[in-house]
Amino acid sequence: MGNYIIRRLLIAVPSLLGISVVLFCVLALAPGDPFEELATNPNVPAEVRMALRQKFGLDDPVFVRYFHWLGAMAQGDWGFSFVSRIDVDKLILQRLPVTLFVIGSSQILALLIAIPVGVYAATRPYSIFDQIANTLAFIGFSLPTFFTGLLFILLFSIKLDWLPMVYRSDVAATGWKWYWEHLRQAIMPICVLGFFQAASMTRYVRSAVLDVIRLDYVTTARAKGLGEKKVIVKHVVRNALIPVVTLVALQMPAIFGGAIVTEQIFRIPGIGSLLISSILANDTPVIMAVTFVFACLVVFFNLIADVLYGWLDPRITYR
Numbered sequence: 001m002g003n004y005i006i007r008r009l010l011i012a013v014p015s016l017l018g019i020s021v022v023l024f025c026v027l028a029l030a031p032g033d034p035f036e037e038l039a040t041n042p043n044v045p046a047e048v049r050m051a052l053r054q055k056f057g058l059d060d061p062v063f064v065r066y067f068h069w070l071g072a073m074a075q076g077d078w079g080f081s082f083v084s085r086i087d088v089d090k091l092i093l094q095r096l097p098v099t100l101f102v103i104g105s106s107q108i109l110a111l112l113i114a115i116p117v118g119v120y121a122a123t124r125p126y127s128i129f130d131q132i133a134n135t136l137a138f139i140g141f142s143l144p145t146f147f148t149g150l151l152f153i154l155l156f157s158i159k160l161d162w163l164p165m166v167y168r169s170d171v172a173a174t175g176w177k178w179y180w181e182h183l184r185q186a187i188m189p190i191c192v193l194g195f196f197q198a199a200s201m202t203r204y205v206r207s208a209v210l211d212v213i214r215l216d217y218v219t220t221a222r223a224k225g226l227g228e229k230k231v232i233v234k235h236v237v238r239n240a241l242i243p244v245v246t247l248v249a250l251q252m253p254a255i256f257g258g259a260i261v262t263e264q265i266f267r268i269p270g271i272g273s274l275l276i277s278s279i280l281a282n283d284t285p286v287i288m289a290v291t292f293v294f295a296c297l298v299v300f301f302n303l304i305a306d307v308l309y310g311w312l313d314p315r316i317t318y319r
Helices: 002-029 046-056 062-074 088-123 128-142 145-159 176-213 216-223 228-250 252-266 271-281 284-312
Strands: none
Touching: 002 062, 002 284, 088 128, 088 176, 088 228, 088 252, 088 271, 088 284, 128 176, 145 176, 145 252, 176 228, 176 252, 216 228, 228 252, 228 284, 252 271, 252 284, 271 284
16 A cells, blocks of 8 residues: 555646646736735835845746746745745644644534435435435535525524634633633534535435445345345445545535635634635735645545545455
């Protein structure tokens, strides 16, 4: 497996280089200037503006700037934020854990809902439970996250006053109370993302289980006298999860996109809100670094999906 992972990582390098080229060219061709505020500020002398532009290479050709950026990235220098006045890598490391916590928790919640509901609905097709589950699933992935986020705020924050509507990183508490306050703030964004993903996953789990449960080896397992629960868990669910793993891996870009919207709604100090604020401020180094981090995370989760295939299906070998 180790050789397979190394091979996949080497294959991912050209993909990430291609992504970086496209991102850098798009940002270079976009209108606006990171030093636009300095250009309109009469207190900043012209020679200072020229020195800063020369220092950051903003007047160089695009391909020269790209290779400078790539060389700096290879050495661990992600650039300097023109707005926050700190290094980009420090800025991202401050925001990334919150985003990964929200996205990871929402995916766990989605799987905890989708797998049992989808399996139970598939074992009892066209029953009352199956019809209710399908109806809720259709409603769930038809509603965008910004709409359900606003509904959650209106209900749980304004109407019931149970949960805070704005995520605050400076919680004035210590010990377990500090963890509890952070958990209370994260409940709504996690549920918004988790319910949205669970709605689509439930349909896929149900469809995958229905396809597997009719196969001959499942009938043979029942004929050998195995209990229905053991047949479903050991012979059906494990093989039915293969397309679900593929779905989760392919949906990672959409999940990160939904996280950006959700972070804006609940004012979460994550990497998504950092990207939006950087776009509005035309902070090019931060935009480039954040989008590149998103691309790396998507490639990483696809690698995890490939590794899980071999665990779920012994017929798949790592070569």
